[in-house]
Amino acid sequence: MTIAGENTENQILTAASQVFILKGFDGARMQAIADQAGINKALLHYYFRSKEKLFDAVFSEVAANLFPAMKQVIEAELEMKEKITFFVKMYVKTLLENPFIPAFVINTLNTNPNRFLTHIKKAGINPMLLQKQIDEEAVLGLIRPMKAEHLLVNIISMCIFPFVARPIIQNIFEMNNDEYQLYLESRQTEIVDFVLKSITV
Amino acid sequence: MTIAGENTENQILTAASQVFILKGFDGARMQAIADQAGINKALLHYYFRSKEKLFDAVFSEVAANLFPAMKQVIEAELEMKEKITFFVKMYVKTLLENPFIPAFVINTLNTNPNRFLTHIKKAGINPMLLQKQIDEEAVLGLIRPMKAEHLLVNIISMCIFPFVARPIIQNIFEMNNDEYQLYLESRQTEIVDFVLKSITV
DNA sequence: ATATGATTTAACCATGTGGTCAAAATTAAT
DNA sequence: ATTAATTTTGACCACATGGTTAAATCATAT
Structure with a gap:
């Protein structure tokens, strides 16, 4: 077996990522993906049986790159304030490198919820751990007591939102x-x- | 002229809103809108010439309902802390009543940026005013000094994000x-x- | 060199899609 | 009641779209 097969497969995945991320599942055209990959449309179906399957492959990859890093930081051995500092800087940096991913995920989430649910495979993040740490540090007076589901969502919201609402924000603040x-x-x-x-x- | 015309037009707009908001522009089908409105597909084109025009009508309406309230609060005669309190409560309440609007706007924003840009017509919000108030109250020691483009975005991020990332958050926190x-x-x-x-x- | 299996392509196909049109039905004006 | 205008419909069209297939090309082993 030559590596050409693998190579083509990756070409396709790369092209598909670009098109899907830009246009969403419904807006993406198989022909556009084939063009982007510089191959014949039939090849797409040779490697991935259908548009759905191809999308699944792309989405898996994208989603897989999104959570683990998050999980890693959250479970790190750091004081909460350091953890937050580290997390935000790393997360925004990641987003700066992949500025269109969040909108893509949100789009998929909301227009094709079923498609997403099959991929959710437990983000793997354990909020219990986070809550435990908050509670402990609150007792020590290091931070104020708070619910993890608010703190975490607040932080992530502020990181992601400017990437998905860019045109509006950019317009308002000229x-x-x-x-x-x-x-x-x-x-x-x-x-x-x-x-x-x-x-x- | 009877009001039947106006009536049908509204039926169409309502149906179109529902379908577009749920499926996005690319995922929406004219037939689905016609079905939802209980009319013939040709009628859609009789009242609105094309899918794009129909979408524009829907999007205008949706967008029009989104900013003015915001603007009103931001320009109100209130101390900053009161203003924030009032704004957040009102805004989240509005979102609770229209939980799918934010994802719809974000989707449109990112997959059909051109379509959005024609509708942007200056949100009308003047961040200068907000900055001025922050500066003044900071001098008085009522709040700490801060940039309006961060404060406002932070607040709106935290309000909106849980509505557009619902499946993920709901999953993580079970x-x-x-x-x-x-x-x-x-x-x-x-x-x-x-x-x-x-x-x- | 040649047979074999994997890869790639061009040409097609069935169906879905936005959109059109002429005729029918309804409403308004005389 | 008849005409004229408006509204609604069913049938239809051209084209795009995801998908298929048989043949061609390429690589590999013998």
């Missing part, structure tokens, strides 16, 4: 593309500040 | 639908708390 890039980068420290100030007793 | 509803409601006070604690000097 930023050009360069300015918005700087804005996104500045949010790393800004979010950390904002959160730490809030959870300090 | 909530059922009722629990999630309560969670969303509880966020009204939770977000206010979180923000006020953060901006207090």
